[in-house]
Amino acid sequence: MIPGGGGGIEFMLGRRARRRRVSTVPDSGLTGPVDIPEPKRDDEPKDLRSRFKRMRESVTGTVRGLPKVAKLTWQASPVLTITIAVITIVSGLTPTITAYVSKLLIDSVVAAIQGKGTTGAIVGVAALEFGVLTLTAVCQALTQISQSLLQERMTLSIRHQVMRHASELHLSYFEGSESYDMLRQAAQEAPSRPLSMMNSALGLVRTTITFSSMIALLVSVSPLLALVALLAPVPAFISQSKYGSRAFWLTVMMSPLKRRMDYLSTLVTTDTYAKETKLFGLGPYFVERFRQLGAVSYERQRKLTRNRSISSTSWGLLSTFVGSAIALYIALEAVGGRLTLGDLALYTAAATSVQTSVSGLFTAFSGMYENNLYLDTLYRFLATEPEIVAPPKPQRLPSTVEGHIVFDGVSFSYPGADEPALDNVSFEIKPGETVAVVGKNGAGKSTLFKLLCRLYDPTGGRILLDGVDIREFDPDELRERMSAMFQDYVTYQGTAAENIGLGDLNHLEDRELIEDSARRAGASDRIERLPSGYDSPLGRWFDQGVSLSGGEWQKIALARAFIRNAPILLLDEPTSALDAQAEHDLFARLRELAAGRTTLYISHRFSTVRQAEKILLLELGKLAESGTHDELMAQGGEYAKLFTLQAAAYLEEAK
Numbered sequence: 001m002i003p004g005g006g007g008g009i010e011f012m013l014g015r016r017a018r019r020r021r022v023s024t025v026p027d028s029g030l031t032g033p034v035d036i037p038e039p040k041r042d043d044e045p046k047d048l049r050s051r052f053k054r055m056r057e058s059v060t061g062t063v064r065g066l067p068k069v070a071k072l073t074w075q076a077s078p079v080l081t082i083t084i085a086v087i088t089i090v091s092g093l094t095p096t097i098t099a100y101v102s103k104l105l106i107d108s109v110v111a112a113i114q115g116k117g118t119t120g121a122i123v124g125v126a127a128l129e130f131g132v133l134t135l136t137a138v139c140q141a142l143t144q145i146s147q148s149l150l151q152e153r154m155t156l157s158i159r160h161q162v163m164r165h166a167s168e169l170h171l172s173y174f175e176g177s178e179s180y181d182m183l184r185q186a187a188q189e190a191p192s193r194p195l196s197m198m199n200s201a202l203g204l205v206r207t208t209i210t211f212s213s214m215i216a217l218l219v220s221v222s223p224l225l226a227l228v229a230l231l232a233p234v235p236a237f238i239s240q241s242k243y244g245s246r247a248f249w250l251t252v253m254m255s256p257l258k259r260r261m262d263y264l265s266t267l268v269t270t271d272t273y274a275k276e277t278k279l280f281g282l283g284p285y286f287v288e289r290f291r292q293l294g295a296v297s298y299e300r301q302r303k304l305t306r307n308r309s310i311s312s313t314s315w316g317l318l319s320t321f322v323g324s325a326i327a328l329y330i331a332l333e334a335v336g337g338r339l340t341l342g343d344l345a346l347y348t349a350a351a352t353s354v355q356t357s358v359s360g361l362f363t364a365f366s367g368m369y370e371n372n373l374y375l376d377t378l379y380r381f382l383a384t385e386p387e388i389v390a391p392p393k394p395q396r397l398p399s400t401v402e403g404h405i406v407f408d409g410v411s412f413s414y415p416g417a418d419e420p421a422l423d424n425v426s427f428e429i430k431p432g433e434t435v436a437v438v439g440k441n442g443a444g445k446s447t448l449f450k451l452l453c454r455l456y457d458p459t460g461g462r463i464l465l466d467g468v469d470i471r472e473f474d475p476d477e478l479r480e481r482m483s484a485m486f487q488d489y490v491t492y493q494g495t496a497a498e499n500i501g502l503g504d505l506n507h508l509e510d511r512e513l514i515e516d517s518a519r520r521a522g523a524s525d526r527i528e529r530l531p532s533g534y535d536s537p538l539g540r541w542f543d544q545g546v547s548l549s550g551g552e553w554q555k556i557a558l559a560r561a562f563i564r565n566a567p568i569l570l571l572d573e574p575t576s577a578l579d580a581q582a583e584h585d586l587f588a589r590l591r592e593l594a595a596g597r598t599t600l601y602i603s604h605r606f607s608t609v610r611q612a613e614k615i616l617l618l619e620l621g622k623l624a625e626s627g628t629h630d631e632l633m634a635q636g637g638e639y640a641k642l643f644t645l646q647a648a649a650y651l652e653e654a655k
């Protein structure tokens with residue numbers, strides 16, 4: 001067993017990190033052997049004392065988890081939570097009442113046989129029994145209905161919380177595989193756990209009620225019997241909780257493997273990848289890798305399930321043996337005339353019930369313990385603080401931002417990277433200027449844009465907007481003043497109008513503005529030719545939509561960037577997929593499109609770069625050259641070299 005609560009989990013994750021290093025699972029899952037380490041713990045308690053210590057720790061950890069679970073359940077539905085709680089108390093009493101009514105019935109039958117009772121009394125007790133049984137049935141039905149409804153509400157409520165929190169987290173959170181695993185577990189495992197834990201907790205209450213009322217009856221016939229019945233289920237509990245923690249462990253360990261399986265499955269089942277997987281004949285290979293990873297995952301689950309059931313069945317048999325011995329003892333007492341037939345029925349029911357209650361108590365507790373471990377992942381995820389947040393007293397952005405940008409000695413390294421992506425970069429962009437950023441692949445151009453949007457914070461230096469460090473603004477407000485088209489723009493599975501409107505939620509359904517943005521991006525002709533124009537679905541996930549070409553999609557992404565009337569416009573290779581005419585048209589209109597805005601664009605085509613008012617050339621994260629086209633050509637540096645190289649290639653072709 002392992003301690004519940006945060007400390008235990010951190011400890012386990014520490015171990016997990018160590019295990020991952022020795023893991024034989026290759027990072028991508030595409031090649032290499034497939035295996036995952038056994039979810040065994042070196043520090044598993046060996047002797048009884050450490051076992052009890054562990055048990056005490058897990059009891060405290062689990063009990064501490066209860067208020068949080070109660071809060072989650074209450075948040076999902078107060079009415080259903082109260083209903084379930086009330087039914088639990090009622091159904092805790094029904095077994096004892098049933099047992100007592102059975103005794104009354106048998107005694108009244110025996111009395112009638114002996115001529116001491118009446119048929120009327122028997123009918124009365126039978127009616128009472130009918131009433132109790134009806135109450136039991138109603139309670140069961142109500143429990144089932146409330147539980148399934150509460151589960152539905154709970155799943156929605158937790159998924160909603162996970163989505164909301166994920167939407168607030170910083171970009172780099174999604175780029176780490178460990179945090180991604182945590183997110184996956186929180187989203188997939190956690191929704192079913194609180195109700196399960198709540199049920200276990202309420203089961204605990206129910207069985208405690210049954211147990212207390214029954215034990216009173218059992219003690220009156222034989223305190224020794226009561227003690228034996230109490231102790232018999234303990235071993236089963238210990239084995240249950242041990243396997244409970246292993247099951248959790250296995251889920252944690254298998255999360256990376258399951259993600260790889262999901263990835264392989266996506267490669268084969270998603271339209272975006274289908275072309276290439278078919279051409280390179282990768283389908284059967286990916287399917288086989290999926291099968292291998294699946295086989296490993298199944299084998300681990302099978303082993304655990306097998307060991308768990310063998311162990312719990314064996315310990316369960318011990319309890320059955322004790323139960324039978326008690327029944328025999330009571331039967332002999334009845335034969336000896338020391339008990340009535342009604343007493344015999346009552347005590348047999350009581351003994352069985354105490355036994356079931358005790359094992360029920362233990363099972364409920366070990367269930368809670370296991371669920372609490374899973375929930376801890378959810379709590380840790382929900383407790384992850386977004387790294388990029390507004391300062392306590394953010395500076396208000398003026399309603400009209402001028403767009404004066406200064407990079408002052410800005411450096412940035414991606415987490416875990418050896419080399420900085422940007423190294424002491426300084427430059428100034430005047431309001432309304434159009435600036436081109438150029439440089440070789442990996443020079444740091446896109447990183448510069450991401451820092452400007454505050455998707456990351458610089459590791460050194462500062463970025464000023466209209467003279468204020470951008471960290472002093474609320475990041476949401478800052479981003480409202482910017483519009484951007486990234487290199488890996490999103491192709492939304494929605495209509496053409498929605499694809500554009502999503503660039504500005506305030507104008508999501510403003511058809512006039514959407515059409516105007518499409519015109520400015522050169523996308524309107526194609527959209528108008530679609531079967532339902534702007535209402536045509538693009539992509540095929542939800543509707544039988546139209547498939548657009550790469551360049552057509554890029555124009556739609558451009559239109560999305562244009563719809564937002566922001567003072568700063570960032571375009572990362574905006575014409576990489578456009579044909580020569582479309583590219584020419586766009587840049588010919590760029591001055592008009594960029595009027596009144598500070599515009600930065602990244603481009604590898606020097607013909608489009610030359611018209612910028614300022615050009616920044618990055619080399620290995622450093623600002624190597626800056627100036628106008630004429631200035632840089634006159635300098636005869638790297639820019640001049642690259643420009644001449646490209647121009648020469650065109651001239652060569654033209655010959």
Ligand SMILES: Nc1ncnc2c1ncn2[C@@H]1O[C@H](COP(=O)(O)OP(=O)(O)OP(=O)(O)O)[C@@H](O)[C@H]1O
Nearest residue numbers: 175414417421439440441442443444445446447448
């Ligand atoms: N999310 C990331 N995590 C870690 N490293 C990254 C990440 N994104 C980029 N890098 C690294 O930072 C460096 C700069 O990348 P960046 O995307 O800014 O280059 P770029 O100049 O835009 O290149 P390209 O012309 O190919 O688009 C590269 O070496 C890249 O490997």
